[in-house]
Amino acid sequence: MIKASDMKRKLAKWAGKESYSGLMASFLKWVVLGALIGILTGSASALFLKGLDAVTAYRMDQPWLLYLLPLGGALVSFLYMKYGKNSGRGNNLILEQVRGGQETIPLRMAPLVLFGTLVTHLLGGSAGREGTAVQMGGSLAEGVGRLIRIDAEDRKLLLMCGISGGFGSVFGTPLAGTIFGLEVIAIGMISHRSLVPCFTASFVGNLTATYVWKVGHLHYGMGQVPGLSGLVLLKVCFAAILFGLTARLFSELCHAFKKAFTRLLPNPVLKTAAGGVAVIVLVFVAGTRDYLGLGIPLIQDSFEEGGVSPFAFLWKLLFTSVTLGAGFQGGEVTPLFAIGAALGSSLATLLHMYGPFLAALGFIAVFCGAANTPLACFIMGIELFGSEGAVYLMIVCIISYIFSGHTGIYSSQQIGIPKGSMLLMPGESYTLEEWKQRKRSKQD
Known part of the structure; x- marks a missing residue:
């Protein structure tokens, strides 16, 4: 006769085996799927980067292409308006769907954004x-x-x-890519369940x-890292606050230009064309x-001693916010790298302080404040500068993240855990855009 205690032990052992086999099956499933996505995204990125190098080199050889920027922007906006469906919402659409949205992300988004971004860079947009x-x-x-019916x-x-x-x-940064995919969805929250698939996709990509595909990535050196001292920490913290405020300025200005252009010219084609004219005017100014x-x-000049003018970061910030605010396709991150590196160089x-060192800190910190992804940054x-300056990198990321406030380049990013206490009541949940509207309604 089998004792009850023996039966419990056998059931526990069987359940443990079942649980372990289930974990292994899930692990293998997501390694395979993550690798598949990595191959696809890595190949798409390679095509994009090679195309980007080609159009940038051609633009540098043909300065007159800048004057076609309004026409090129209008063409891309027309294609999005005619064929893009909801593709025009870009990264924000993807963030919403990760949180459980019911919309479909159209496959046409990939070729449209690829073509649109290459046109932006071919004709001189800052993106x-x-x-x-x-x-x-x-x-x-x-x-x-959709193909495998998940x-x-x-x-x-x-x-x-x-x-x-x-x-x-x-960017050639597989570890940062892993954490970025986990961290960008909601401020203050990370899903550890996603570690295996995200790491696999980023690593294989x-x-x-x-x-x-033999794509090369640029790397920069932060040079000599100063020793820890009270004075150095004070200077780094001061710079980090400015990095965070600059990130906030960039985010707010991008959103402000989007609203202003849309209010003045509701037609997307005319709006982007006007933005192209504005960029040309900025070049002459x-x-x-x-x-x-x-x-x-x-960025390269910022890592040289005395390589940039004191207000170069503001010019780049203005050029990029106008370009993106007008509806041109492209991202924000590399311009944020440039803004941060130039600001760090100017603050040196x-x-x-040593210019390349502060340029490296600004390179990371301004992006961190704008994307609200301190761990990824x-x-x-x-990954980019080595571990010697790790303490300083962590300090500037934390401070920039705090001082950028509840703003960011992704308006659909959710506030999972607010940066400050007593900002949200239990059970409340807002995106950055909803949070801004809530503040505005309270002020009114």
Whole structure:
């Protein structure tokens, strides 16, 4: 006769085996799916990066192309209006669907954003590349999900794979890409369940872009890292506050220009054309074309002692916010790198610190404040600049994240856990856009 205690032990042992086999099945499932998304996103990023290099080089050789910027922007806006469906909502659409939205992310988003971003850079718009990579990744992941008929919960994970795979492969930072896909969805909250799929997608995506398609990534050196002291920490904290406030300024200005352009010119085609004219005017006012495109030369100059003018970061901020506010396609991250690096370089003279060191801190911190992703940015800093300055990288990421407030470049980003206490009542949940509207209604 079997004792009850023996039966319980056997049942517990059997349940443990079942649980373990279930975990293994889930692990293998998401390694396979994550790798598939990584291959797709890595290949898409490689195509995009090679195309971006080609159109940028051609624009540099043909300065007259700048005067076609209004026409090119109008063409892209017309294509989105005619064929894009809800693709025009870009990254915000993907974030909403990860949180359980019921809309479909159309597969056409990938070719549309690829073409639109290449046109922006060919003709001189000031924009980045992460938005394009993330949108291509999300669109491709959605397409795979429909093909294999996944359920709603698995769809969320697959979309996060698309975000991580696109980000990691376009910047050559697989660890940062992993955490970015987890962290960008909701401020203050991370789903550890998504670690395996997001890491696999980002890691395989980077391998695919770098080693299969031979895409190269630029790297910069922060140079000599100062020793820890009270004075150095005080200077770094002061700079970090300015990085966070600059991130906030960038986010607010982008959203303000979007609203202003839409209010003045509700027609998307006319709106983008007007934005192209505004960028051309800015070129003549600034007296230089240094603030067009990604801003790579500005970043490179920022890592040289005395390489940028004191207000170069403000010019790049203005060029980019006008370009994106008018509806041109492209991301925000690389311009944010340029803005942060240029600001750090400028602050080095004021604070009597080594220029490349502060440029590296600004490079990471301004992006951190605008995207509200402190862990991803900290890890990216280590991947790009090494671990010697890890303490300083963490300090500037934390402070910039706090001082950027509840603003950001992704208006559909959810406030999972607010940055300050007593801001939300229990059970309340807002996106950054809803939070802004709530504050505005209280003031009215």
